[in-house]
Amino acid sequence: MVVTYLKNSSLLLDSGKELCVRMHDVVRDTTMKIALSEDGHGFFVKAGRSLEDWPRQLQEGYSAVSLMGNEIRTLPEELVCPKLQVLLLQDNCHIEKFPEAFFQSSNELRVLNLSNTCILLLPQSFSLLANLQVLHLDDLKIITDISMLGKLKKLEILSMRESHIGEFPKEIGDLTNLRMLDLTGGHIVTIPSKVFSKLHKLEELYMQCGFWDWGSEVEGGGGETNAGFDELTSLPYLRVLKVWISHANCIPKNVELNPNWVEFDICIGRDDETVVSQYCYNSVCLTLDTAISTLPDWFVFVVINKAEKLEWVECKGLIDFCVEYEHRRLDRLKYLSIIGCDENLKELMSTTTWVPKEPVFENLEDLHLSRVDFMKELCLGDLPQGSLFSLKLLEVDSCYNWGNILLPSKLLQRVRNLETLICNDVDGMEYVFGCEGFEPEKSKLIDLSLRSLNAVRSICNGPAPPAMFQTLKVVSIEQCSFVGSLFSYEAAQCLYQLEDLSVGSCPLLERVIEANKETMNKKKTIFPKLKNLVLMRLPMLYSGSATIDFECPLLECLYLKDCSQFLSSTSASDFHSRKNVQFNDEQHYLSLWERMWGDII
Template sequence: MGGVGKTTLVKEVGRKAKELQLFDEVSMATLSQNPNRLKTEKKMLIILDDVWKRIELEEIGVPFDDDHRGCKILLTTRLEHVCSSMKCQQKVFLRVLPEDEALVLFRINAGLRDGDSTLNTPIALMTVGRALRDQPSVQWEVAFEELKNSKSSRHMEQIDKIVYARLKLSYDYLKHKETKLCFLLCCLFPKDYNIPIEDLTRYAVGYGLYEDVKSIDDARKQVYPGIQDLKAHSTLLGTETEEHVKMHYLVRDVAIERASSEYGFMVKAGIGLKKWPMSNKSFESCTTISLMGNKLAELPEGLVCPQLKVLLLEQDDGLNVPDRFFEGMKEIEVLSLKGGCLSLQSLELSTKLQSLVLMECECKDLISLRKLQGLKILGLMSCLSIKELPDEIGELKELRLLDVTGCQRLRRIPVNLIGRLKKLEELLIGQFSFQGWDVVGCDSTGGMNANLTELNSLSNLVVLSVKIPKLECIPEDFVFPRLLKYEIILGNGATSLNVKTFEQLFPTVSQIAFMRVKGLKNIDLDKLTFIFPPSLSRSLPQLQTLEVENCRELKHIIREKDGDERKIIARSLGFPKFKTVYISRCGKLELLSSDQRKGFLQRLEFVEVKDCGDICTLFSAKLRQALKNLKSVKILSCKSLEGVFELEEEDEESKEEEEMPLLSSLTRLELQGLPELKCIWKGPTGHVSLRSLIHLNLRFVHKLTSTVPQSKSTTA
């Protein structure tokens, strides 16, 4: 991002290097997008500021690689890929200032007066702070309100000249039109909003941003790389989760300005509006309107918006949307409405709608949805007034995504409604919505409700989220060979999926190869004693991550066919890409694995075990293959653990197969709260190397007498 202080920082580095006489000479060149030529023969620190693309160093006379002759190069850029293309040895990310530090800088530049700031880029803080020096307190209050609401003012005009120019340059440098439009869609959300990438995907599909893609998942695969590109250009910020992004408020202002001037956006999101913001005439040229994050208490009877494609509204729960409100929006393709009461009859003329998302709405006349034949995305989330879906929804031949999560009063989905949606790719019902699946062959609901057999006719279905209250609802042919993502909840409580029901379920499911499933998380079942039957281990070739918590009866991860729960089988094809396992609060866990055959868990990298009281040894002697690529082991509060790695003498076959030492990739080992731990290693350690170990953390392991394998201490 422009203005965060990259140039100032490298200038200080250069000054310090001169002061300490680390180099004969320090030279700085601002390259922007037109590099200057530099030539030198001396021992130098060369600072290349504001680099926008790969530079051939030899062309500008800078020695590098084997011929560097003492020359060090420090560069700044707002594009992460530049660092990679320049083969930088180390990357330092410069973030915006924390609020407390921002306030300190603001006060310094304002003459140490008391004040507040909503800015956190140094250049903006200094600009406004200097402008307010020696001004009366009333001027501070006016400036603060202007800045907080991002209103145009003389202070913002000063920032415009410096910061805005840099931010606009970052936007202009984006190569792909789709990435630019994805960036502009982010400004539709309120300031400081955690923007769900899934919402962006749905808006992008409805907006027609990725016209060439064949499915919603393909569009999602376009959106995520675009988001990564925007992060690399410092135009979007990451959050604690990979499913959300944030937009710095200054960047958002630039996005709103560009979106308004280039694409006809009008954004008034999250500013506390209760009244309709402008006269009707002001909307005539708009293509996109965002009034989300408000609580509108009134709407005009109708709007003349002949060019409008996207409308995002949030209104008071008791507000009725006027029947003629949408009549002047013949081109609308994306409608998102939160709150209020809506009759779907008012949308019958909006035949170009691609995406309709209604959240927490009182919905009437749902039968009118049959008129919207172009719908690809239909979301009816947390709409408590919906008790049944009209059979006419089954007539939406282009529908790709149906989301009815959170509809807690939904009791009926007509039989064969789902089965008629032949292009459906994603069905999201969730655990707090419809659960009344018919049992095939029974008259539990008189044959009036949907049954799971219908899902088998959906050849395009790749995403599924459902709750199935009874195991009997699952037909024998419950097969999803192309399922990419799923959430299937069985039963009405954590204890309902016990060992018996688990065994009943998996013999059916074991015939399926979930070829693309990469993670299983939140396994939390009271009476579970094993996770997988052996056949399913072969059906998860892409599985990389397993998280298990609060399974108090769990003893093994995989159980052998003969029912002997003290053995765990391994197949040569079992979990070939398994990398990460996290097990917590499973008090009866005995072994991570034992008696494994060749190749099992050979790509395991990260293991964390916590609060598992019965486990004595984490890695048994038969799990030799799992030690080759292991990078991190963390064991906490396991009161019975006596050893971590159990080793045995190598046979001739093992010696021939093993090219690299065991544990040679291990970088981190943390052992805490293990009162019975006597040794890390059991058995011979002749083929163990700790050459990569960086972090060793030992706490409350009072019986431990040695750490590094004595016979191999020189390799650590």
């Protein structure tokens, strides 16, 4: 709320990064002048100045000092700033040691940031920071002893993201005023039991780090155990929880009172540290390697029923999502991802054993399926009107036993708001859309990406409805077995929003637009908004006497490569563009490719 207000007042600016803001230089300078004029308290800011030495002009009267992003190597024996409340020294990677008396006179310090320095030990005077409320020790490669932090009784925010801690000290449990603890991405092997249960005021806990084996016996610890997950369920003020759990068995079967976690990102069964880069801010996320039926009832009520993002990874026991939906467990889902599953999951949903009376997955916006090798179709049976109504993105990747149609007509009628369809490496699929009996008034499909489809014959299994492709802006096709033409003549007439068309490595493709009596009469289709056209590795394209059968008046980039049957005299002028066309510009092509396919080359 405060940040939003400051943005609306133009005192802060968007940074383009998650959880970050910018401040205009004029606002910053004005703020510092105001601070200097009030009671002699001022700000000393020399951030990012490549300073190697501690600034001599730093006087006793300053209340805030920022020396972040410099190359300072040595520090004074004692920091004599009795009024200092804020000290920012982060990103001084040459600082390796603090003099023991450095903080001797810093009793008023409230905020301290020592992130991304090379310190190994905290100085003895650190324990004298009795009024410290905010401490950042992020990105410290090795820090051997942080037990003295337990003496900072007023500490409310402690962040040690990406720091190598090893054994978490039991003294942290003495920080009874702590409201936020962030250990994200840190290397933590053991956490003594009963540490978390003492942090009664804790509101936010971020623990997607090297620790996930809750309640396990400490190796070589003489029977001692790590902190148990039940310690977190008993914290009365905890509202934000982001944590890894090695196994569902770590979750207690019963709790005295249900927690009230309003924001969470809980990962069960994942010990892959790459998950750290996939933080889920301001959301309710869950990653599972087990079926919902194996989880305690309280956990289902507190977490599953609230989840908006759900990801199943290498899960056994998944059979039918409609079974879970029958109990209204998943009706808040906006994002669903399934990565790997066993042979029981033949279809995502089935209405043959349970016929839903109300819409299912009506709030789902993103659906991702990857390596679901035994799945043959998305839905068996008919879904009620309104089901999948909000679906905007569908991605199917690396599925090797799919049926002959990705989206049959009955399912196509339900996903009327689909905007992006990505289909990669799906064996057995002959058609993307089943169009029989399907006559939509309008479509919202914007982006169609097809790659490595070795059985596909055509985009549609029949005549495409006129409204089917009216909103398409991007079509990307690579390594597919399309036979003959890509679009029928009638469908091509509806591509008046198309901006990017890329077709490559389709050995049987002969034409972009199907030949009929209109094209035989040399009537050309016009793509009025097409800007980028890529045709490459198409050995049969426009072979023989066939000529280019479409025009692109706004074409800006044309890339033709390895189309051996294509007319050798083809040039940008054949597409009748009114623009200055970049022809076979490698840099522009690579930029376009990255936008369409990401890092896939």
